[in-house]
Amino acid sequence: MEKLSFSQQTRQCAEYILEAASVVVLSGAGLSTNAGIPDFRGPRGIYRRLDIPEPKKIFERDFFDEDPSLFFRFYRDFLKELSDISPTYTHFFLAALEQKGKVGGIITQNIDSLHQKAGSRKVYEIHGGVHHTHCTSCNKEYSLSEATKKIVHEEIPRCYQCNGVLKPDIVFFGESVKNLGLCEKLAEKSDLFFVLGSSLTVTPAAFLPSLCRGKVVVINQGDVSTSYLEPQKISLLVDAELDSFFREVHRELQIRGLSLEIQDNFTSPENT
Ligand code: OAD
Ligand code: ZN
Numbered sequence: 450m451e452k453l454s455f456s457q458q459t460r461q462c463a464e465y466i467l468e469a470a471s472v473v474v475l476s477g478a479g480l481s482t483n484a485g486i487p488d489f490r491g492p493r494g495i496y497r498r499l500d501i502p503e504p505k506k507i508f509e510r511d512f513f514d515e516d517p518s519l520f521f522r523f524y525r526d527f528l529k530e531l532s533d534i535s536p537t538y539t540h541f542f543l544a545a546l547e548q549k550g551k552v553g554g555i556i557t558q559n560i561d562s563l564h565q566k567a568g569s570r571k572v573y574e575i576h577g578g579v580h581h582t583h584c585t586s587c588n589k590e591y592s593l594s595e596a597t598k599k600i601v602h603e604e605i606p607r608c609y610q611c612n613g614v615l616k617p618d619i620v621f622f623g624e625s626v627k628n629l630g631l632c633e634k635l636a637e638k639s640d641l642f643f644v645l646g647s648s649l650t651v652t653p654a655a656f657l658p659s660l661c662r663g664k665v666v667v668i669n670q671g672d673v674s675t676s677y678l679e680p681q682k683i684s685l686l687v688d689a690e691l692d693s694f695f696r697e698v699h700r701e702l703q704i705r706g707l708s709l710e711i712q713d714n715f716t717s718p719e720n721t
Contacts, residue, residue, distance in 0.1 A: 479646020
């Protein structure tokens with residue numbers, strides 16, 4: 450693939466957006482780092498920072514069933530962080546693009562609800578989300594606020610009804626992902642597929658971009674696995690910081706007559 454400069458890449462990306470009828474996005478943890486949530490495998494990611502021998506285990510279902518306390522130590526802090534964070538420029542950019550009728554859907558591996566907070570409506574949380582929690586014994590459902598109260602006060606939150614351990618409806622390793630059929634259909638119908646801030650290492654999400662019959666654009670700072678997406682399927686591969694990239698893409702879109710109403714009220718590394 451020809452090596453393009455940053456401005457050639459932003460121009461190319463803007464042109465792809467203008468030509469597209471159905472943009473589908475697969476977002477990963479890199480999209481939310483500017484909001485203050487660490488990613489998993491980046492240089493300051495959760496898997497490098499957690500002071501435990503095999504950090505990935507905290508998201509393994511078997512390990513949770515043996516000892517859920519380690520997961521809840523992580524999750525308690527995560528819920529606290531969630532209550533006062535705002536979406537990033539890129540989240541708002543995508544919401545504004547949806548307003549223009551360009552977006553077929555946003556498939557997110559993230560559980561932080563930031564796409565919804567930014568105003569996106571067609572959001573598919575393939576790894577689940579924090580909105581619902583259930584009892585692993587009797588299946589009683591708990592709302593986010595009910596579950597949060599318990600998680601804050603109990604080391605291992607337990608069911609009112611049967612004393613079973615509660616578990617949020619987020620997808621662990623060893624469990625099925627959510628909405629897979631729907632996400633596959635979206636990917637197949639898309640003519641422009643963005644992979645944003647994901648190392649593309651976790652399947653089945655990592656298989657989705659290869660289903661697109663149009664252009665695949667990957668924007669990620671750092672390495673992206675090509676195990677599930679052949680390099681020749683990628684029309685544009687950008688190693689850049691997402692918010693800086695999409696600010697520039699928006700300028701290019703404006704020059705070409707597409708102005709998005711982007712709610713830009715957050716602080717990015719660019720303007721700190
Ligand atoms: P990863 O942490 O694997 O990848 C995030 C990527 O984003 C890394 O390559 C970072 O370098 C990059 N990145 C970070 N900040 C960025 C920024 N501002 N601009 C551009 N790139 C940036 O996260 P995911 O691919 O989302 O699953 O991980 C997939 C799944 O693995 C997660 O959903 C989670 C995890 O285990 C489960 O827990 C089931
Ligand atoms: Zn119960």
